[in-house]
Amino acid sequence: MTLLSVRDLSVSFAGAGAAVQNVSFDMAAGETLAIVGESGSGKSVTSMALMGLLDPRTARISGQAMFQGRDLLQMDEPALQQLRGNEIGMIFQEPMTSLNPVLTIGYQLAEALRRHRGLRGRAALAEAEALLERVRIPAARQRLSEYPHRLSGGMRQRVMIAMAMACNPRLLIADEPTTALDVTVQAQILDLMHRLQQEEGTAILFITHDMGVVAEIADRTLVMHKGRVVEEGETAALFAAPRAAYTRGLLAAVPRLGSMNGVALPQLFPHVDLETGTTRAAAALPDTRRDAMALQVQNLVTRFDLRSGIFKRVTARVHAVEDVSLTLGAGETLALVGESGCGKSTLGRSIMGLNLPSSGHVRLAGDAPLHQQVQMVFQDPFASLNPRLTVGDSIAAPLVIHGMAAAAALAQARVLLDQVGLSAAMAARYPHEFSGGQRQRIAIARALALRPQVIVADEAVSALDVAVKTQVLNLMMDLQVQLGLSYLFISHDMAVVERIAHRVAVMYLGQIVEIGPRAAIFQTPQHPYTKRLLSAVPLPDPARGRARGPVPLREIRSPIVKLGEARPPMAYRQIAEGHLVQDYNLADWAD
Amino acid sequence: MLAYAIRRVLILVPLVFGMAIAAFCLMLFFPGDPVTVLLGEAAPPEQIALMRDSLGLDLPWLQRLGQYLWGVAQGDLGLSIFQRRPVTTIILERLPATVELAVCAMLIAVVLGLVLGVVAALWRGSAIDLGVMLIAQLGISMPVFWLGIMLVYYFSVTLGWLPAISRGPALVPALGQAVTGDPAPLGTALRHLLLPALSLGVGQAAIIARLVRASVLEVIREDFVRTARAKGLSRPRVMVVHVLSNAMLPIISVIGLRFGVLLAGAVLTEQIFGWPGLGQLAISAVSQRDLPLILGLLLTFGLMFAVVNLIVDLLYGLVDPRITLE
Amino acid sequence: MHFIRHNPSLLIGAIITAALCLIAIFAPLLATHGVEQMDMANRLQGPSGAHWLGTDNFGRDLWTRLAYGARLSLGVSIVAVTIAVVIGTVVGLLAGYFGGWVDMVLMRITDIFLGFPALILAMAIVAIIGPGTVNLIVAMVMVFWTEYARVIRAATLSLRSRPYVEAARTTGASHIRIIFREILPNALGPIIILATLGLGTAIITESALSFLGFGLRPPAPTWGGTLSYGTRFLAQTPWLCFAAGLTIMLACLGFNMLGDGLRDLLDPKNRLRKGEATV
Amino acid sequence: QAELASPPDTVRLGFDIDSLSLDARLAAETTSYRLNDLLYDGLVRLDRDLLPQPALATSWEQPDATTLIFHLREGVTFHDGSVLSAEDVVYTYTTMLDPALNARNRSLYTPIAAVTAIDPLTVEFKLAEPYAPLFSYLDLGIVPQALAEGNADFGTTPVGTGPFKLEAWTRGSQINLTANPDYWGGRPAVQNIEVVIVGNGTARAQALAAGDVDLIMTPLPPAETQMLDGMGRFDHTITPAVAFTYVNFNTGDALLSDPALRAALAKLIDQPTIVDQIFGGLDLPASSILMPAFPWVVDDSIAQPGFDMQAAMAELDALGWVMGPAGIRVKDGQELALSIGTNSEDAERIQSVEYLQNVFTGAGIRTEAVIVDYPTFMQGNQGKTYQISFLSWGNLVDPDRAMFGQLRSGGNFNWGSYANPEVDAALDAGRAATTVEERASAYRAAAAVISAEVPYYVISHMQLHTFVSDKLAGFAPDPRGFLTDLAAPAQ
Ligand SMILES: Nc1ncnc2c1ncn2[C@@H]1O[C@H](COP(=O)(O)OP(=O)(O)OP(=O)(O)O)[C@@H](O)[C@H]1O
Ligand SMILES: Nc1ncnc2c1ncn2[C@@H]1O[C@H](COP(=O)(O)OP(=O)(O)OP(=O)(O)O)[C@@H](O)[C@H]1O
Ligand SMILES: [Mg+2]
Ligand SMILES: [Mg+2]
DSSP, rough: EEEEEEEEEEEEETTTEEEEEEEEEEEEEEEEEEEEEOTTTTTHHHHHHHHHOOOOOTEEEEEEEEEEEEEEEGGOOHHHHHBBBTTEEOOOOOOTSSSSSOOOOHHHHHHHHHHHHOOOHHHHEEEHHHHHHTOOOOHHHHHHSSOOOGGGGHHHHHHHHHHHHHTTOOOEEEEEETTTOOOHHHHHHHEEEHHHHHHHHHHEEEEEHHHHHHHHSSSEEEEEEEEEEEEEHHHHHHHHHHOOOHHHHHHSSSSOTTTTTTOOOOOOOOOOOOTOOOOEEEOOOOOOSSEEEEEEHHHEEEEEEEEETTTTEEEEEEEEEEEEEEEETOEEEEEEEEOOTHHHHHHHHHTTSOOOSEEEEESSSSOOOHHEEEEOSSOTTTTSSOSSSSSHHHHHHHHHHTOOOHHHHHHEEEEEEEETTTTTTGGSSGGGGSSSSHHHHHHHHHTTTHHHSSSEETTTTTTOOHHHHHHHHHHHHHHHHHHHHOEEEESSOHHHHHHOOSEEEETTTTEEEEEEEEHHHHHOOOSSHHHHHHHHHHOOOOGGGGSSSOOOOOOOOEEEEEOOOOOOOOEEEEEEEETEEOOHHHHHHHO | HHHHHHHHHHHHHHHHHHHHOOOHHHHHHHOOHHHHHOTTOOOHHHHHHHHHHTTTSSSSOOOOOOOHHHHHHHTTBBBTTTOOOOTHHHHHHHHHHHHHHHHHHHHHHHHHHHHHHHHHHTTSSSSHHHHHHHHHHHHHSSSSSHHHHHIIIIIIIIIIOOOOOSSSSSHHHHHHHTTTTOOOHHHHHHHHHHHHHHHHHHHHHHHHHHHHHHHHHHHHHHHHHHHHHHOOHHHHHIIIIIIIIHHHHHHHHHHHHHHHHHHHHHHHHHHHOOOOOOHHHHHHHHHHOOOOHHHHHHHHHHHHHHHHHHHHHHHHHOTTTTOOOO | OHHHHHOHHHHHHHHHHHHHHHHHHHHHHHSOOOOOOGGGGGGOOOOOOOSTTTTOSSSOOOOHHHHHHHHHHHHHHHHHHHHHHHHHHHHHHHHHHHOOHHHHHHHHHHHHHSSSHHHHHHHHHHHHSSSSHHHHHHHHHHHHHHOOOOOHHHHHHHHSSEEEEEHHHHHHHHHIIIIIIIIIHHHHHHHHHHHHHHHHHHHHHHHHHEEEEEEEETOOHHHHHHHHHHHHTTTHHHHHHHHHHHHHHHHHHHHHHHHHHHHHHHHHHGGTTTTTTOO | OOOOOOSEEEEEEEEOOOSSOOOGGGGSHHHHHHHHHHHOOOOOEOOTSEEEEEEEEEEEEEEETTTTEEEEEEBBTTSOOBOOOHHHHHHHHHHHHHHGGOOOOOOHHTTHHHHHHHTTEEEEEESSSOOTTTTTTTTTOOOOHHHHHHHHHHOTTTOOOOSEEEEEEEEEEEEEEOTTTOOTTTTSOOOEEEEEEOOOHHHHHHHHTTSSSSSEESOHHHHHHHHHHHHOSSSEEEEEEEEEEEEOOOOTTTOOOOOOOOOOHHHHOOHHHIIIISTTOOOOOOOSOTTTTTTTOTTOOOOOOOHHHHHHHHHHHHHOEEEEEEEESTTTEEEEEEEEEEETTOHHHHHHHHHHHHHHTTTTOOEEEEOOOOHHHHHHTTTTTTEEEEEEEEEOOHHHHHHHHHHHHTOOOOOOOOOHHHHHHHHHHHHHHOHHHHHHHHHHHHHHHHHOOOOOEEEEEEEEEEEEEEGGGGOOOTTTTOGGGGOBBBO
16 A cells, blocks of 8 residues: 655755755555665755655745645645654654753653643653653663753664654654664664564655665665666665666675675775766785884873862763774774774874873884874864865975975975875865865875875765765775875774775774784674674675664763773783784673 | 852852952052042142041052952952942942843843844744844944933933933832832832833843844754654744754853843943942042942952853753753 | 845945945045034034034034044044954964963953953043043953953864864974964954954944043044034934934944854855755 | 922932032032031021021121130030030031041131130130131031940931931932921921932933922033023023132143233133033133122122134234244244143033134144043142143132132142232232121232233133922022022921
8 A cells, every 4th residue: 555655756945956856756554665875865855845844935846745645745834743743753864963952851752742642741751751662762761851962872863763653653754864873773773663663564764875774674765866766676676686877886886794705905996987887896906014013002091081079170081092002014904993982083093192192102113203104084074174275285284394395395285186086286276165075085185295104094984975985995095005004994884994904903992802804803703892893784785684683772881980990901812813802701792 | 060150159269359459450550549539629738648648548559459359358348438438338239220220121131132033033034034133233233322312312301201310219129019019119110220221221132132043043953943843843832842942042141241241331321321320330430539449349340240150151051951060 | 246145234234334434534535624623603503515414512514523533433443453353362362272271371361351341441441541542442452352362262162173173283283383374264254253243342332432531532533522422412402412323323233234244154154054944 | 598489398309419428527529518508507507698697606706816706506406316515516626627537628627726615505716827718618517426426427327407317318319308397497398308319411401301300400511401491391590609610721831831821822712602602601701710609709890811813813923933834833943832631521621622722723822632530630730730721610618719729829729830929918818807898809909910810711600500390489599509498497
């Protein structure tokens, strides 16, 4: 039975042109339809148009969207209000900002119940508590009176789901509900949504740009590109035999976990042309590793003071990095992985001197000052370039600082731009004139200016779309070959790490729990945390999609330690040559 | 929370002493002698010397500063040279008038500002929005004292509706009387209060209106508002419960700062409306070179400003659950 | 010009400000009478052919006085605000960038100055150092710099941890270089906006000081002075008070609208955002 | 004494400043003087011609030039019920003379060598030298000794023998007086007096117009005076006041020490315009330093130089100050440059200085206006650093008080360092004289020299303008603005 039937939906914005053009699709009751596409392809606008949430003063909407016999696009506001949250629920991308920060969880949940189910007072609260339990939030009763900021991202997203499901809607629209979350948390949320769907028979319109997630949950998939539908079909069929060139390209570009089984060295990503869908395999890379040390971290500890009380005395500390030791070889890529907040960035920043380590050392290969040997590339391409400097000046600045004449430095900047695949003529432009991928190339050029041996790349490609991401990664690998660079590659994307790393270090609560050659970590993970991390990664393969069993709900532990308390030091065990695993207490990791 | 409050109060101590030292040093450079002002043009030099001596005005300045700070530490701000009474007494007598004026002006500012700001935000881009914002712009650009004079000219002189000058009965006791059945004093008090409070409050109302509008527009874009709408809540409900509750937060913190501006503005308003508050007192103290009184007033203003901001910050901590006051 | 339609504030503000500046610059050409040319027989006249805006209490041509007054009032305000902005910026940058005890000391000093009511402080300073253009500027600087220091400090605090600033640090840039090349240019937007809005405040402050008798000495044709005289003749000739007040208000309005317009122009937060919602 | 047609129960007065202290001995501004007149009684009371009349003293005699004996009224009680005695008078004057009290008017009484009580109703004053003006100051309110020594603070809670008692005092805004039922002169018909403080003259005028107050008086802006006149609803009384506005030439200044230059400059002072336009014709143009409030001393034959631009220019030329190329007069390569100063609190004074500056500049004198606030200006005056200042004197209840300190050589406030033996002699004679006629001729002699040598150029003699509503029809203040009419006993 068709629940929702969208015909020729088009949306255009005053002054900005068409965002969505002639989108048509059908959804049956209880089915999951995924909409995938790059950033800006019109996914969110489609969903907002269906909900009637676009500003009628700026958005022009046309077409038809029959929901249970009524056209959503023709309904007046009161009728839509009747529908929203009742017949159609919605979940948004950002769990951090989607809940009202000044109202309690209980109030926000009860609001929907009061609105649509006529519940009042205690009854509403009791029902809210039941809802929280349904999304498996522990200690639901206490949570009712808490404010959103006290909850972790995963919990908030579960509250959002509880809210959206409060009135057992026929249709749930989920706009990138897991994009902002860690993979382990993402797995939990996907699992939860799936189970709720089973229980209630709700249809889900699932918006995402992650092919792995699509493969895992969608019955059918709709691919959007530049506001148009490129392809639609059964998920399995679509993955197996994509018809549209764009879909083919997209699927080819996606890094897949496990694709490196049996491959010894990092590999370039294939060059994918999204327009034509053609893929050109890349040449194999030589082994860049040399028998020398590039950077050594010894027993590094970085803690942040938390102060409180009348005199602002230190009462607790964030143990962001705890006794970390590792060695980065010359020409080697060491990937640092771990969940959000585990201390990856802090470690990188401590190496760079951006955070002062509480103890420990960073040793370098050469005698040159740190800044000439180690450079950093940051995550956000939009924030890492000074908007008031031309990119040429930005790249030349380090050279000028170290004594080069301005003209010579600018000439060198042009060469560097060329080296990262941009044209030298772009040196005179300002950052806002570049796309995200281009900016990240510029940031890399700047990092290269001082000819460092080591580059610390903190989530350097996380903010980029798939196709752009692979291009930048390829550039980094190329540069490694050309310049013999070593990378400390901080990332949470396991599929990417598998492709480019020589060795991998897994971090948890400020400590390295496992470190070893890439193949060893991916194929024979030892530490329970590593295992969990790997199993949570969604695979862009519908055949294997729902193979995973139920995902245990588990909250991330806090790295905050009260003054005087200490975590016991843990020893490392050697499993194989260069594969070390920290001792663990199995009871802590039992599911 | 309590620790935070205590800490903030403790920080006031060095602040007060810092202000006392700064103000005292300022006083050292004042030309003109309060004693000649007090004793008059006709005073013989011996008498002036005698009085300077009795007031300790000729002691080395460090010693005077020391004595003054010691006094401040004991809550003693010295004697007014002119009124020959303790500065604290004089200030406390005048304080209620200024507070009454400032609080009422702030009330007008907040209520007017909120209403106008929300209206403008709701109909943003429309003629209403444009009109409100234009009025706000005019309100901000208008010199307080000019507005005051114009109000007096129009409402008191031309129309004769409201008293032009002076304070009526004190508001708080008048409120009390109104509660116990005699509304007359309250009426008089309000009639006297209306113009000064209005002229003082309008500029602030304009500023608040703009802030509210900007803040509401900012909050409207927030994801949680979309969430609220996706729940099917009605527009007024979303506006009041979700938008305003958040939009008020930045306004609260601004009110503290505005209150400081308002206290300073009261100097002019009080002058125009003959309002017997601290502002008028300050002007006469400066023109008489009543040094202890000027010092005391500067400290009082500074302290009021600090206390208001403290209250605002604490309030902020109460209203916004994200802020842990530690 | 696309932005003008979306930013009428900027346009109107710029027109008013430019007009006033032109009047100030070309006052000698625009003046119809001598700026100090008295005519006691024709004092306090309304607008007429001979005197476009009427005459003041000495029978001087009001238009001429206001035009010359633009020089003084705008000049004093611009100089005072500029100096205050420079001081405030330096203090704010140092406090925000270095933090720690530098911040502590500078901000406590700022707090002390901020606690004193602006007008009384300015009055006291004028009383101490005497009236006069330079002294008036000194007094205004003393009361204005604190606000700039606070705002610039806040801006610096947020800019200090921007990735591009950290990137500069990782290349070994000196503090001076980071402050002046990475932070200051990016704080300039708010500084310019604040300064523009501050000009309006400065003009009002000047007139308030004049009103209280702490303005420039006669026969300086300041707007505040004219307004202050005007209040004396309100019952008799409200026109003088009106005209002077309106001029001050217009100037202030011009600066405020210009400042708002610049804010919209420079601050991306105020631009229409993607996915803007309604209520 | 004028009578109120029908005394109202309650009267509201709009005053310009709050009292600083209601202790009779510490009075320092008009509000205190006016209220003290109602709260206290002195030994004498000054009538409308400022001549002494019996008050607490029913009679007095002067056995010799330096002795005065006063006989007190019997049965007078203070507001607290205690009975007035000679000791109270002795106490009042002794403390007044005590430097520790820091009384503003102490110097008026310093010629008093001793005050003694001869019996409970007789007081004897011994003077160090003959001092004729003393009678003008003997209206000083008498305070009760017993209370004062019991640490009562008359500054905040005045206790006198006057027709009114203090009822309430809200600082800065209102002072309430209530009739003293036991007043020796009879219980006043007016029951309550509410003094409302409104600093701004415009606002005070508006308050009267709006019916918020029943009486306002000088200082009032000219425009407001004209407006109130125009309304025709208010009784407007004009009384010659004991005050004048003047231009002071600093004779200690190198340039201004020359009487010929001063005389030339005096001809540049556009007295008619200043008096009629800037001061709105509220005051009388002066022809000499002798005030019309003292009819017994006025002499129309004495005159100051009048405004005469042509004559002034010619005189300046004659003095060698010839017009230079820049439109500024030059002599021996030096420009004629002067400064004219006044204090910034008074708008009319500022306007006058601005106007004078304009006229002086037109006459080829580079002129600077120095306008600073009162304390700063006084500092300059006392340091004798100003060249020309534009100021006024008030509360000059005796001709001596207008000249002795100002123009006698070495006078306390002789800021222009004026010294002329003829004037000195005349002023001394005025003090030593025993009859009104003697005194008058002494002051005329001094005034004639002053008018000719112009250390002072008196612009105008002030007049007290009083506006009252119907309620107070018939009310007339005395030259000091005293409100004695309000104390008229009930019929
Ligand atoms: N309110 C709006 N006004 C103008 N243009 C808009 C508005 N909302 C969205 N757009 C434009 O519409 C296009 C589609 O946006 P949409 O948010 O649907 O993309 P998306 O596929 O959800 O991308 P992402 O993965 O980044 O969320 C974009 O080019 C966007 O800039
Ligand atoms: N300046 C700081 N002051 C206090 N705590 C900090 C500071 N910087 C980081 N932390 C805390 O240290 C811990 C580690 O943070 P870090 O940014 O290194 O994590 P991460 O692994 O990079 O996480 P993500 O994947 O989210 O970037 C977190 O709990 C964080 O809140
Ligand atoms: Mg989207
Ligand atoms: Mg990180």
